Amino acid sequence: MTKAIDNIIIIGAGNVATHLARALLQSNKKIIQVISKSVTSAQTLGEICNCQFTSKIHEVSDNADLYLIAVPDDSIKEIAEIFPFKNKLLAHTSGSVSMDVLKEITVNYGVFYPLQTFTKNISLEYENIPFCIEASTNENTELLIQLASGISKNIYKIDFKQRRQLHLAAVFACNFSNHMYSIAEDILSHEEIPFDILKPLIQETARKIESLSPKMAQTGPAVRNDKLTITKHLDKLKSFEDYQKIYTFMTQSIQKEQKRK
Amino acid sequence: MTKAIDNIIIIGAGNVATHLARALLQSNKKIIQVISKSVTSAQTLGEICNCQFTSKIHEVSDNADLYLIAVPDDSIKEIAEIFPFKNKLLAHTSGSVSMDVLKEITVNYGVFYPLQTFTKNISLEYENIPFCIEASTNENTELLIQLASGISKNIYKIDFKQRRQLHLAAVFACNFSNHMYSIAEDILSHEEIPFDILKPLIQETARKIESLSPKMAQTGPAVRNDKLTITKHLDKLKSFEDYQKIYTFMTQSIQKEQKRK
Numbered sequence: 001m002t003k004a005i006d007n008i009i010i011i012g013a014g015n016v017a018t019h020l021a022r023a024l025l026q027s028n029k030k031i032i033q034v035i036s037k038s039v040t041s042a043q044t045l046g047e048i049c050n051c052q053f054t055s056k057i058h059e060v061s062d063n064a065d066l067y068l069i070a071v072p073d074d075s076i077k078e079i080a081e082i083f084p085f086k087n088k089l090l091a092h093t094s095g096s097v098s099m100d101v102l103k104e105i106t107v108n109y110g111v112f113y114p115l116q117t118f119t120k121n122i123s124l125e126y127e128n129i130p131f132c133i134e135a136s137t138n139e140n141t142e143l144l145i146q147l148a149s150g151i152s153k154n155i156y157k158i159d160f161k162q163r164r165q166l167h168l169a170a171v172f173a174c175n176f177s178n179h180m181y182s183i184a185e186d187i188l189s190h191e192e193i194p195f196d197i198l199k200p201l202i203q204e205t206a207r208k209i210e211s212l213s214p215k216m217a218q219t220g221p222a223v224r225n226d227k228l229t230i231t232k233h234l235d236k237l238k239s240f241e242d243y244q245k246i247y248t249f250m251t252q253s254i255q256k257e258q259k260r261k
Numbered sequence: 262m263t264k265a266i267d268n269i270i271i272i273g274a275g276n277v278a279t280h281l282a283r284a285l286l287q288s289n290k291k292i293i294q295v296i297s298k299s300v301t302s303a304q305t306l307g308e309i310c311n312c313q314f315t316s317k318i319h320e321v322s323d324n325a326d327l328y329l330i331a332v333p334d335d336s337i338k339e340i341a342e343i344f345p346f347k348n349k350l351l352a353h354t355s356g357s358v359s360m361d362v363l364k365e366i367t368v369n370y371g372v373f374y375p376l377q378t379f380t381k382n383i384s385l386e387y388e389n390i391p392f393c394i395e396a397s398t399n400e401n402t403e404l405l406i407q408l409a410s411g412i413s414k415n416i417y418k419i420d421f422k423q424r425r426q427l428h429l430a431a432v433f434a435c436n437f438s439n440h441m442y443s444i445a446e447d448i449l450s451h452e453e454i455p456f457d458i459l460k461p462l463i464q465e466t467a468r469k470i471e472s473l474s475p476k477m478a479q480t481g482p483a484v485r486n487d488k489l490t491i492t493k494h495l496d497k498l499k500s501f502e503d504y505q506k507i508y509t510f511m512t513q514s515i516q517k518e519q520k521r522k
Contacts, residue, residue, distance in 0.1 A: 073490065096490050115458065117465055117480050122473065128461040156458060165452040166459075168494050172504075173445035173459045174466045175481030176511045177438035182475035182518060184434035191426040197376065197417060198427075198434045199471060200389040204378055205435045206467035210460060212383065214443035219378050220436030229334065229357050233429050242514050243433075249510060250437045253503050257443060 005065040005089070005147045009033045010049075011057070011079060012070035013041035015118040016093055020070055021049050023114075023126040027150030033061050057082050066091065066147070068112060073097050080105045089140060095167030098160045099134055110135030110144050113163060114152075117174050126151050132158035132166065183243055215257060222254035266326040266350070266408045270294045271310075272318070272340060273331035274302035276379040277354055281331055282310050284375075284387040288411035294322050318343050327352065327408070329373060334358050341366045350401060356428035359421050360395055371396030371405050374424060375413075378435050387412050393419035393427065444504055476518060483515035 008029055010017050013036035021031055031049035036042035039055040046053025052061070060067070062085060069076055069092040076092050080102050083090060089108040092099070095115070102109035113132040116124065131148035133155060135141040141157065148155045158166065181202060185195040208217045221229040230251060237244040269290055271278050274297035282292050292310035297303035300316040307314025313322070321328070323346060330337055330353040337353050341363050344351060350369040353360070356376070363370035374393040377385065392409035394416060396402040402418065409416045419427065442463060446456040469478045482490040491512060498505040 072485070073487065096493065115462055117462060117469065117478075119469060119473065119478060119480065122469055124465065128464075130458045130461060154458070154461065158454075162452045162454055164493070164497070165448060166454055167490075168497055169445040169448040169454075169459060170462055171481055171483075171494065171508075172441045172448065174462050175479065175483060175515070176507075177441040177463070178466050178470070178475050178479055179483075179511055179515050179518070180433045180438040180441065181470050182479065183514070184430040185475055186518075187426060187430040187433065191423045193419075193423055193427060193430075195474070197391045197415070198430060200391060200415065201376055201378060201431055201435050202438070202467050202470065203389075204385065205439050206463050208378065208380060208383055209439070209442055209463065212380065213456070214439050214446055217378075217380060218436065218439055218443065219380065220432055222432075222436060224333070226334065229428075232357065232425070233432065236425070236429055242510070242517065246437075246507075246510055246514060247432075249503070249507055250440055253444070253507060254436070254440050256503065257440070257447075 005143055006030060007032045007064045008066045008068055009035065009061060009064040010045070010068050010070060011035045011060075012068075013038065013045040014070070014072075015120050016114070017068075017070035018045055018048065018120065019116075019118045019124060019126075020068065020093065020114065021045060023129075023151045024147075025049065026126065027147075029147070029150065032064055035060060058084065060084065062088075065089065066143075068093065077101050089143065091135070091144060095132075095170065096164055099136070100160075103136065108136060108140050110140050111160075111163070112144050112148065113158070115166065115170060117178075127153055130154040130156055132156050132163055134159055134163070183246070187240075187243070218254060218258070220254075222251040223258055225255065266404055267291060268293045268325045269327045269329055270296065270322060270325040271306070271329050271331060272296045272321075273329075274299065274306040274314075275331070275333075276381050277375070278329075278331035279306055279309065279381065280377075280379045280385060280387075281329065281354065281375065282306060284390075284412045285408075286310065287387065290408070290411065293325055296321060319345065321345065323349075326350065327404075329354065338362050350404065352396070352405060356393075356431065357425055360397070361421075364397065369397060369401050371401050372421075372424070373405050373409065374419070376427065376431060378439075388414055391415040391417055393417050393424055395420055395424070444507070448501075448504070479515060479519070481515075483512040484519055486516065 031051050034046045034053040042053040067090045073094050090106050091110040091112040099111045111134040115130040129152045133144045292312050295307045295314040303314040328351045334355050351367050352371040352373045360372045372395040376391040390413045394405045
């Protein structure tokens, strides 16, 4: 086994792959090859990494310390099955796939899961991204932890059961809160109010929970049980059936939670 | 009429009143009296403002340029009705109450609504808070705009119809997204995972919409229509009936929205 990971091959060239490549380059690692089904994507990322690229997995080079699979969840198994090396360290980057999907392929395998929302062309400060690490042996765990430590100060050893739970929680904290912003934007558009007006409120709502638990930070008509305002809001939402349902369930859920406090 | 507002009396001593008082003091305005039903709260805020305080509305001084009502929505009318001056500029700070509630009381009235989530002991940068202004005359509107401009760079003239819509949108963008954080924290607690691990993701989700519309920023299983992950998530939520319902509705709502794109 190598003592540290220096040379990396990235399989995948989407958002996660691109951001991870940039983060690894910043931490002075070498990306020696990029492999992606789409040759255009492979080329784009290959140019960023200043390295070889190919769309053919069987052209994978044998001299990397780590092979990082950053592809959609459904494709991980399929790629793993045609991976040709039995001893190389192979890791995937998914929040909801077990590392066991790699165990028939090689003896050295693991998970290198960055808990973040990645969007192309939106730059990120990598040093705060939590990395969730799991691997087949202690040595592999240490290698992946060491690699992540070059990128970020937030490293966690997380097993599959926890990682799945984390991924579920992240859907609420990220995807669903983002959808709340989206509903708000839609509601404002009906009175031709620019969405910009809500941005300071959104930033402050996110900032507040840095120092206060969200339960304690809750404000608004639901937590005050301000029935008059709630009734008026539901009335205004009568032409948006879906939003009305969401308003009702969220209000009930907030009120139940406050009773449990 | 005065040419500018210099001396202010604040009626109310809760979160909004306290933050507004601090913001006004920072912009070199003088708070000359604080009035609150609770004499303890009146005293606390009076000490912050280094001014008189009282719990009796009939002791209100007659030499202020503005009387600012920052109390719960339900109490605004009740306070207005015992306000003794017929010509003084009187404004409330609510997102969901019409300014007409003040029109029988004085000829000079308006709304001074700061669109932000206020929590005691959480300090705020006031200069980004959007202030929504509406008043009975152009002159009063200008006076309130001028006052807000001393605090913030985001000033909007917003009428009641827009303000109500804005308040409704704010419930989604702030209260409901905060509740999503709270559900995430609860889900994590079942695997004893610290909530801290989600904070960088929450910050990034909020930061991303500064430069990208939330619709375009959406990520996750719903927008990818990743049915396998959605099914697994719903299965994991089977012991949290409310969260399962919210998960289902949010997923459907995200998918409908993406089709409308």
